[in-house]
Amino acid sequence: MKKLKLLALAFVAVTVTFTSCNDDFVNTEPLSEISQSAVWTDAALAEAFVTEIYAGFGNGGFDEQMLASLTDEAMFTHPGRGITTITESRSNPADIGWVNNTLAWATMYSRIRAANLALENLADPQFPNTNNIVERLTGEAKFMRAYFYHQLARYYGGVPIIDRAYELGEADYLAPRNTWEETVNFIVKDCEDAATLLDGKSMAAGRANKAAALALKSRILTYAASDLHDIPTAKAKSTTIAGFSNPELLGYVSGSRTDRWQKAKDASKVVLDLNRGYKMDLTAPATPPSQGTTNYMNIALARNGGETELLLARYFINTKQENGGRIGLYNGPNGYNNWAGNTPIQLLVDDYEMLDGTKFDWNNPAHAADPYANRDPRFEASILHEGSPWKVRSNANLPKDPASQIQTGSYEVIDAAGNKVTHFGLDTRKSSIEDWNGSYTGYYFRKFTDPNPAIVDQNTWQQIPWPILRYTEAVFNYAEACINLGQEEEARTWLNKIRFRAGMPAITESGTALVDKFRNEKRIEMLYEEQRYHDTRRWMIAPTTLGRKANGINIIGTLKPGKTVSVYKYSKDNYNYTYTPFLIDPGKENRTWLDKMYFLPVSQSEMNRNTKLTQNPGYPVK
Template identity: 25%
Template sequence: MKYIYTALLVAMGMLVSCDQLLDIEPEFTQDAENFFNTPQDYDRALIGAYDLLQTSYLQIWIGEIASDNSIAGGESVNDSQGLHEIESMTHGGVNAELRNVMRFNYAGIARANYIFENRDKIQFEGKDQILAQAAFLRAYYHFTLVTYFGDIPLVVDKRLALSEVTSSQRTPKAQVYAQIEKDLRVAVETLPWTNPEIGRITKGAAMALLGKVLLYQNKNSESAQVLGDLITNNQAGYGLFSDFSSLFYTANDNINEDVFTVQYSGLEGGGYDCFVCLEGNLAVGFHGIRLYNGPFYGDGNSYNLPTRNLYNAFAANDPRRDATVLDIDAFIARQPNSDQISYAVGGGGHTGYYNNKYIKRLNERGLPDDDLTSPLNYRAIRFADVLLMAAEAFQKSGDDGRARTELNKVRARVGMPLINSSGGQLLEDIYRERRLELSGEGFRFFDLVRTGRAADIIAGFQPGKHELFPIPQVEIDLAGGNWQQNPGY
């Protein structure tokens, strides 16, 4: 990712610039207006658009902490205060984490738009593949924004000049979704099933995200068709990894279960002053056990701590329980030298549990500071998620038989009894399975909101308000006050 060398203007007037992203060859001879002279320039710009995927730590944190799955944790209640406000449902328009969601995703959109703005400058073989990957990325960033904030300014095929910021308006989310679908269908039609360069977007990733986008809009028949086609015509060889207990080890990055994965590297260091500059997965170190001294795990910052409610949701014989939630005291008690193992409790809360999917392990650490440089990839969509989304879409479309088939593939992988229910009970079983299978990965809050169950499950959730997060106040100010805040904030 470090080879992109043009500083790109972020929509809403925000500029993300870090020395790590600037590598000018030679210095002072190229700028944004005389770029795109070679195929390599287009590919470098595309890598710049990929780069913003590395802020996935925000999805893991907010998607879990806003739900019943996790608490914020950390050193104190003032450590990442915005996460504690999200946990208690007291968040408002001044929230660092929510502002980062908006500006990082608009940075990604701006970088994708930069490519489309110059799509016709030169012709070369393979340009359609670059444009299709850029279309997917733009769709993903827009989808993230619309699920967080609802109506958002829709900017396509151009960068937003500073003079345009104060006149920009929020676009109805239906129009944003239409653009997302358009971009994803281009990606589906253009991209191959496989790519020799690991981490590049493929046809399967585009189909999976399209199916998800349709499901979020309750276009259940269309979602079932897309996801069903992906499962049936699976030319990429997607499948379920046999050993769930080691699924989230770095040794098992980029396996057949990975449909859309954010790639990380532990070979480049970074600092706390610029999380968007990192090449490693910082969520892993931040999820680590505070001042831990013992085997297998590394120490960390005790963020995003699973709740007892989540731990108890699993059957005792479900192997996903311990693979998802680390019961630290039980783990220590099983060790032969348990009296020599120690850890500390942070002032931001303690549950006794840790996110065991994305956690620092001693043999998986990156370069110092290894809190910030984990090489563990983030699975934005894995095949188990595809199967469960398909099960939901088929059930809601009236096909209980196909829904059970896809649901039971997920349960069979971990040796759990097959489901034989139908109708409303089957749908509840699918929802429950999504929690058991996907907890710790950043999807729980959005699943509860889109299915209308959030108010019954999340403490402090106010219907008519908390379905969306507030627009960051600084963005409203930058837009000259033209944007109305989301209801209730």
């Protein structure tokens, strides 16, 4: 299948023929550029222009720093990257901190301008409309404009809606922020237009399509109906928002919230009716549990049928050596010479249920003694932990670990002289392989990492796509709307489709317990997919999620009497293990939640450039 590559615009080679020395010689166009007028007279060049707009996706979420590390999913291992500016609530207009690099205000508006240019020129095409290429490119440009505006909206609230490309010499380039409602309506309209224009079009993987447009509409309407954007609710939960003089920029100051949830439900149901879900037809949990693990891995790796989940994705080709193919290097164990970037924290691990659907509890002696046994099958597909089988170690390191298992603790072994000594795990910060790139939490990222042993993450690029929009997100949107509309049985029906696929028992809860179950289910299923940062804010539960201190696990293995082990291997027969959760040293990260972080600040440079902008609440205004 042809996959869209997000490269810089590839210009067509231009051949210039010179006849004799005449005035035409000095009027030749640059060899490395094509005029705007020429682009819109040639269908191939017009398509190349629209294709370049997709570069705004960047690497999707597959960058060295991931949005997960701004949440209770992960901790970023390396200092000085702007992560703690966010997690410690130190963001300000002069230093926002790190967020996904595809989100920068100026970057988004440059992409919006490109979409506007495309739409203006496609409105009066100067090339034949062969195979309805004009409608297709218009639909793609509409979708991309909606996508970039939705990115801005879910970080900042209402933003200036610019629906045309400014030209040189205009009297005024300043624009105030539109209200939240106006911003949402604009995005929804672009999604609807895109869905209509792309209906029936055969699109290459990686290009916007009807399903993607419908899914984006489902997402933005779900956000719009949430607590954070219902101003009466938001004011009751946040004094920072309550004291803001322009609440209409952040949400709806009036109107029916029930109507908003109904719109979200209806939009989500349209996506569900596309029947693009992977194994959503099970009537009981997948058995054995290993099948639930396999099902989840098939989705994350987009293979063996799991790729049907992808309504829109960012694809990578290993020969292009893009950063999006380096997810294993960025996050893998240091004992494999990888960088341990975005490491899972204990708060996340504890939220994986037991296989019977009950909560994990450190106060339960059986759980505490063997915390990784009998857990939700998605746990093994997502997290590398003590004893996890993994890829074969390098030839130089294999003698230290012939079993090729993750080692994140410290263990007793017997040396050549017969003395009992401590062996520090090969994947710890006291590793004999690398002692600087180890996890502080005792866990590593597995989801999205190709398990193929031929892909050596240290020096090989993988081809796992980033899921920009997938079917199961729309299922969660639908279930959330149903819960808020009091239609709990319908919500449970769809949530259990996800649960059964993963090998988990049915949800039976109601009321507040159902809300909690729903939120935890989405936390686990959509792990590391840039959902949690937005969900916890729009649900306004960030003080007890994003604001909780990050933690990890300390593991000690002591030899059982009579056992003589010279090379460590995870073994309950040879070792007694103790597992002790601990808080991360506040000198490395000291998570704090302040309500200003419900919205990011508009950068001071943008405020200086556009004096009509209004700053978000909780931030200084200069």
